[in-house]
Amino acid sequence: MEIKILFFGISKDLAGTNSTNFQIEKDISVKDVRELLLRNYPSFSSMDTFSIAVNESYAEDDTQINNNDIIAVIPPVSGG
Numbered sequence: 001m002e003i004k005i006l007f008f009g010i011s012k013d014l015a016g017t018n019s020t021n022f023q024i025e026k027d028i029s030v031k032d033v034r035e036l037l038l039r040n041y042p043s044f045s046s047m048d049t050f051s052i053a054v055n056e057s058y059a060e061d062d063t064q065i066n067n068n069d070i071i072a073v074i075p076p077v078s079g080g
Contacts, residue, residue, distance in 0.1 A: 001067035
């Protein structure tokens with residue numbers, strides 16, 4: 001299956017791109033996507049935490065990913 005990952009804020013800088021596609025051989029969850037991102041983008045470990053949205057909705061780690069899902073990496077946001 002294919003998934004598209006969009007990067008925002010600092011995650012875009014750390015990934016060096018604003019989006020990428022991954023071919024996945026098996027069913028995966030949001031937790032698996034986090035692990036995939038950390039393997040492919042080791043610099044993500046410098047973020048304390050980041051949220052994942054699937055098809056424009058925030059997702060929990062046990063949310064299953066489906067073919068052609070669009071995943072967004074949302075880093076922590078601070079304001080002032």
